[in-house]
Amino acid sequence: MDIASLIDYIGGLVWGLPAIIILAGTGLAVGILGGFYQIWKFGTAVKTMLYKGTGGRGEVKPFAVWATVMGATVGVGNIAGVSTALNLGGAGALFWMWVCAILGMGLKGVEATLGVWSRRVTPDGRIEGGTPYYIRLVPVIGPALAVLFSILTFIAAFGIGNMVQANNVALGAEYVGKLFGVETEEQIFQLRLIVGILIMIFTALVVIGGLRRIAEVANYVIPFMAAWYIIFGIGVWIRFGGNFLTGISEIFKYAFTPQAAAGGLSGWVVYSAIRYGFARGLFSNEAGLGSAPNAYAFMTIDHPGRVAFYGVFEVFMDTIVICSITGIANIVARSYIERPDLRGAALAMETFYRAYGTYAPVILGVALALFAYTTLLTWEWYGEINWTYFWVRTLRLPEKPMRFIWRILWIIPIIPAAVYGDYFETFWNFSDAANGLMAIPNLIAVAYFTPLALKLIKDFYSRQLFETGEAKK
Numbered sequence: 001m002d003i004a005s006l007i008d009y010i011g012g013l014v015w016g017l018p019a020i021i022i023l024a025g026t027g028l029a030v031g032i033l034g035g036f037y038q039i040w041k042f043g044t045a046v047k048t049m050l051y052k053g054t055g056g057r058g059e060v061k062p063f064a065v066w067a068t069v070m071g072a073t074v075g076v077g078n079i080a081g082v083s084t085a086l087n088l089g090g091a092g093a094l095f096w097m098w099v100c101a102i103l104g105m106g107l108k109g110v111e112a113t114l115g116v117w118s119r120r121v122t123p124d125g126r127i128e129g130g131t132p133y134y135i136r137l138v139p140v141i142g143p144a145l146a147v148l149f150s151i152l153t154f155i156a157a158f159g160i161g162n163m164v165q166a167n168n169v170a171l172g173a174e175y176v177g178k179l180f181g182v183e184t185e186e187q188i189f190q191l192r193l194i195v196g197i198l199i200m201i202f203t204a205l206v207v208i209g210g211l212r213r214i215a216e217v218a219n220y221v222i223p224f225m226a227a228w229y230i231i232f233g234i235g236v237w238i239r240f241g242g243n244f245l246t247g248i249s250e251i252f253k254y255a256f257t258p259q260a261a262a263g264g265l266s267g268w269v270v271y272s273a274i275r276y277g278f279a280r281g282l283f284s285n286e287a288g289l290g291s292a293p294n295a296y297a298f299m300t301i302d303h304p305g306r307v308a309f310y311g312v313f314e315v316f317m318d319t320i321v322i323c324s325i326t327g328i329a330n331i332v333a334r335s336y337i338e339r340p341d342l343r344g345a346a347l348a349m350e351t352f353y354r355a356y357g358t359y360a361p362v363i364l365g366v367a368l369a370l371f372a373y374t375t376l377l378t379w380e381w382y383g384e385i386n387w388t389y390f391w392v393r394t395l396r397l398p399e400k401p402m403r404f405i406w407r408i409l410w411i412i413p414i415i416p417a418a419v420y421g422d423y424f425e426t427f428w429n430f431s432d433a434a435n436g437l438m439a440i441p442n443l444i445a446v447a448y449f450t451p452l453a454l455k456l457i458k459d460f461y462s463r464q465l466f467e468t469g470e471a472k473k
Helices: 003-014 017-033 042-048 062-073 080-089 092-117 131-135 142-179 185-207 210-239 241-253 270-285 306-332 344-394 399-411 414-419 421-437 439-467
Strands: 259-261 266-268
Touching (some): 017 270, 062 210, 062 306, 062 344, 092 241, 092 439, 142 439, 185 399, 210 241, 210 344, 306 439
């Protein structure tokens, strides 16, 4: 077995059924122990989004941090990943994606709470925090698990957070370019090269300012990006409104019964609906992977339990809202049935083309580019936090040079990834596997600290909200 085959095999295990069961099982356990607070207290999550950071400590305003995290979770997976899930699992996959989201909302809330709980304020007033900082507090094995997590995370940041995204920004630009006469291989190469250079420049200008600069950009880009996709996605629903009720009924019906596909020549079984619904849902909202606490730790917040509800609302928006926009659009346009040869972004493009004709490449191209670019920015920070934890906090190397080295190393692959995407497939698969492996040390820590996190969350909604006057008895 060669290296590429070995990496593919590991990736299959990491994102296979056992991993899905572990992640979903942890989410279910958190839900049971926490009384499914993510459902019964969802109104608190909505109200918390209006919190301005009054009386809190931290480095970045609450909404800006939330937007930054959304920049990572709302990505290409919300378009290509959901379309692939429908191609492989049928309409029922979307139902299981929703189930995954409900479980993930509670799990992400616990992770976010631990991120704030475990951070510390340095003598000069800076925040030191992130996922490794609560993982290392697990007795005996915590320090080793934190180092393992940090290594896996900065490896994943190069692939899933960098080169994959750069390539997809270029893909989005290619969609738009073809509408304006970009057709030959040479023209496509030149377009992708120009886009790669621009991505590198705009990314460098943002990430050099650290989390504050990333959050400032996300604060403006994320609302526009979400609104753009939601408006045009609902436009597809309206265009095929005659199929809407039928499509919704198929989501629930085929979550529990097999579905015929391509005129009955093949079909989807319930196992495929569950597997691909959960897999794409987990991949999209990242609940249990431990990525988001690397940003939530820096939020200006008055109580660790409050940040849980930002995590709850994050997963809700990512999976229940934005993934559903894609999924229902594919279902009502019937493209997932009539074009079984298409999956990923190609299937989504077919769906949007049926609704918007020649304007589809611009609509979906802009969405792909924005989704990928915001993921690029946020994952730079995730990688930097864990790179710093490994080289500075663990190996005691000087901080400023190591941060500078990280940013240079991280920016370099953007141009070649934008131009020669196919050549990086093996590394992408490797980073994809690293992305999934992050869950192992993180879930060990989450399992250990869940009682503490749930206690903090309950204290927030049963005491803190009343003391601040945000809720009345």
